[in-house]
Amino acid sequence: MAKWFSVGFWEAIARIILRNRIFILSLIALFTVFMAIQWKNMRFTYTEANLLPDHHEVNEEYKHFLDKFGEEGNLIIIGVQDTTFFSSKSFEAWTKMMETLKTDKAVEFVVSVESLQKLQKNQEDETFEMVPLFDPKKEKNDTYLAEIEKELFENLVFYENLLYNKKTGTIRSAIYIDKEIVNTQARKTFIDEVLIPEIKLFEEKTGIDLRVSGMPYIRTLNSQNIIDEIGLFVLAALLITSLIFFFFFRSYRATFISMCVVIIGVMWAFGTLGLLGFEITVLTAIIPPLIIVIGIPNCIFLINKYQQEIKNHGNQAKSLQRVISKVGNATLMTNLTTAAGFATFIITDSELLTEFGIVASLNIVLLFILCLLVIPIIYSFMPLPKEKHLKHLNKTYTKTFVNWIEKTVKEKSISIYISVVVLLVASIIGIYQIRISGSLIEDMPKKTDFFRDIVFFENEFDGVMPLEIMIDTKRKKGVMKLSTLRKMDELQETISEIPELSAPSSIVNLVKYSKQTYYNNNPEYYELPTAQEQGFIMTYAKNATKGGKENLMKSYVDSTGQYARITTFMKDIGTDKMVKIEEKLWDKINKVFPPDQYKVTLTGKALVFQKGTSYLVDNLILSLLFAIFLISLFMAYLFRSFKMILVSLLPNILPLLITAGMMGYLGVPIKPSTILVFSIAFGISVDDTIHFLAKYRQELKANNWKIRKSVFNALRETGVSMFYTSIVLFFGFSVFMISSFGGTVALGGLVSATLLFAMLSNLLLLPALLLSLEKTIANEQAFIEPKIDILAEDTIENELNDK
Incomplete structure (x- = not known):
């Protein structure tokens, strides 16, 4: 009954398709137009990928930090390392560039040497004043x-490692982008139309090479690279697959039809992104290719x-009917297993x-659906293929390859098992050598100027990469207590000892600067005040930097004085190193800040990304197991045999293990881009198994x-056909290796x-297993009578054979 339904169903589908050709093509054309209209809703990401669920504790802590201090990834830095920088010509060009940037509405404020403010003691008013570093009266x-x-x-120790490197003489400026626009199109507009042209103009005038970085700048240029590569991938994928297709079929007509079909598929993919x-x-960009x-x-x-x-009987109508009725079911099942491999990512909660x-x-x-509709319909309007178009069916190289496979399975099954x-x-x-990487910049293009x-x-x-420590003193104005400042200073000393982290900055630095200023800018007094000094120095400090855009206090302490932040920057390090750094920081935090008096949070974009990578790695096994389980259900439904499920899974799990081992040996880390490999490859590779076992049954x-003959x-x-499709897939995915993104290269390779x-495993190991388990499988009646007849036999031919 199930078999009759399967055959009857697909024969009915074939009749519907071939009898309503114009109507179906019109529907496809209208749907394609509709999906093309959705392109206008496509938008490009302006933030880093958040790999954690919204409700995750790390995300909640990061949001709490943003509520108190605003977007921390709004800093662009411009650096210069040149001995002629403090010459009148260069400095004039620098000043002009900075003035232009400051006046732009996208900029919140700028900290730069030409407009630098320094603290100055006002004994009369018992306060510190912010005064320009440059005397406006002097030339x-x-x-x-x-x-x-x-x-x-x-003398200006406060700005050391913030605006200058004393050892190398490098100068840098900090440009703070308006937090309201830092994650919008306006940020890209500012960088593309204002910042980059001004930098180029300065370099042309002075011959000095400027260095530019910071998360807004990195994200903008990185996003542009993603956009540029979409077109490159699509063109490269079309080129390589069309060349391989033509090499196999030697038919311009077949190649052209196939390219039109997949181009429509690409249009639908873009439309889906816009529609949803x-x-x-960086991930959704690879879907079209x-x-x-x-x-x-x-x-x-x-x-x-x-x-x-056509070669067998030359009847076009009969051929088209059989294409749909005999291949449709198998192609549906293989596409469902491939889709299942991708669908497993839906359960990651990312x-x-x-x-x-x-x-x-x-x-x-x-x-x-598109392929099943368009290809038979288009061929129904065309004349029969010529003899030259059918020559590829008897190519000697394919026969040689299949003969070698057959001989190996027949004579060297022991060698196959030993090799496995x-x-x-x-x-x-x-696998035990694989490392985990949670770096924000590791996958970025290494050959670009911004990298x-x-x-x-x-x-x-x-x-x-910003790393933030937020300290909740649990009481208003608790930050400015000397005991709190000393605890923060002790933690900052620990941060300074970690090579992978930059010198930290906080309200502690500003208080130290206040003491230095009180003692007539003597660098030896750049330290926290003593208990005796606290009263009169803190009186001065409380009035310092009030109001205006240059208010440094508000960058370090919230408006209530209850929350403080310590900001440091981290190098491009792996997850394993970051875990050790975290442990060291928490050891110090737990010793210095009693939990009953303080609540300390470790956060920042870099850390959120690191945690996101670890979260995805933890979910990788779950996702892959779900893919195996889901596809096993397909196999069980198709073949009705537990033993056949095991036999079919082994040849497809082995390639995943080999790939994981390769990653360990080649030093390719587990990261958001490479964890996709396993579920994708498993979903695709099992297609060959389904085709083989369907024909075997x-x-x-x-x-x-x-068994043996079968x-x-x-x-x-x-x-x-397994050889053809595997070659197309191999070279098709190799297209991603032309990417400038390391993760995409790794994914493709x-x-x-x-x-x-997987192809070799399905052609060598799978037949060998079937032969080795000959007696037990032969008795599996459920396998002999499957739920669905994948390769539906022609009912007319069966009736003739029965007679």
Whole structure:
């Protein structure tokens, strides 16, 4: 009954498609136009990927920090390391550039040497005043600039490691972007149309090379790289798959039809992003080329079947009907398993991966429907393929490959098992060498100027990735108590001892500066006041920096005086190092700040990303197990045999283990981009298993349950199509290796390698297992009568054979 329904259902589908060709094509055209209209709703991400769920504790702490101090990723830094900087010509150009930037509405305020404010004691009013470093009455000639340079480097200790590096002479300026626009299109407009042109103008005037960094700048240029690569990926995927397709089929017509189908699929993918309102991120950007790579194998199966039928009997109507009725079911199941591999990301509770999983899995199913409709309909309007178009069906290189596979399975099954065991042991050893990386910048393009600038600032100022410590004193104005300041100073000393972190800054630095100012700017007094000094120095300090954009106090302490922040920057380090740094910081925090008096939070974008990576790695196993479970259900529904589920899973799990071992040996870390590999590759590689076992079951019944004969018949029948599709997928995913993003390169290379291993595993290990388990499988009646007949046999032919 189930078999009759399967055959009858797909024959009915074939009749509906072929009898309503114009209507169906019109619907597809209208739907494509509708999806193209949705492109206007596409938007590009303006923030880093938040890999944690919104309700996660780390996210909650970060939001609490933002509520108190606002967006902490709004700093752009411009650095210069040149001995001629303090010359009148260069400094004039620098001043002009900074004045232009300050007046832009996107800028909140600027801390820069030409407009630098310094504290000055006013004994009459018992306060500190902020006065310009430069005397406005004096001419900024070379002599005066030399004096300023000396004062800056020798006396203004407060600004050391903030605005200058005393050892190398590097100067930098801090530009704080308006927090309201830092995560919007306005930020990109400012950087593209104001900041970058001004920097280029300065460099042309002076010949001095400026360095630019900071999260808003990095994010803007990185996002632009993502946008630029979408078109590159799509074109490269179309080129490589069309060349391979033409090489196999030697038909311009078949190649053109296939390319049109996948291009429509790409249009639908972009439309889905717009329709659902999802942002284009480094992950969703790879979906359009992914659609091309996955869509071509569908075209290969359908066109190959059509040409085989034409070669057998030359009847076009009959051939098209069989393409739909005999291949449709198998192609549906393989597309569902592929979609299931992507759909597993939906359960990760990460918005980034959930959106990726939804769009990818949905469009894979839509692509199957598109292929099944368009290819038979288009061919129904065309003349029959010529003899030259069918020559590829008898290519000698494919026959040679299949013969080698058959001979190896037949004569060297022991060698296959030994090779599997050796690979398995080596892979397990490699897996133990895998490291986890949670770096914000590791996947960024290494050859870009902005990445080289990141490295520059890491060397000069120990990093650009913000790490924040928020201290809740649990009482108003508790921050300015001397006991609290001393505890913060003790923690800052620990931070300074960690090589991967930059010199910290907080209200402590400002109080130390106040004491230095009180003692006539003597650098030796840059320290916290004693208990005796506290009264009169803090009286001065409380009135310092009141009001105005240059109010440094508000950057370090909230308006109630209850919360303080300590800001440091971290280098590009891995998760393992960050865990050790966290442990060291928490050891100190727990000793210095009693929990009953203080609540201390460790947060910041860099840390949130690190925690997000760890969270995803923890969910990776769950996601992969879910993919295996989901696909096992497909296999159980199709073949009705527990033993066949095990036999089918082993050849597909082995390539995943080999790839994981390779990652360990090659030093490719587990990170958000590479954790996608396993579920994607598993969902795709199991397609070959379904095709092979479906044909094997069909052969088994036709040959009176003779296992050996059925295995080799299935191998000869499906080996060529498995080879074709695997080659397309291998080179298709290799397209991602042209990316400038390290994570995308790793994703492409690892998936390609996994699918190659999977092809060999399905062609060598799977048949060997079937032969080795010959007696037990032959008795599995449930396998012999599956729930769904995947490769539906032609009912007319069966009736003739019965007669």
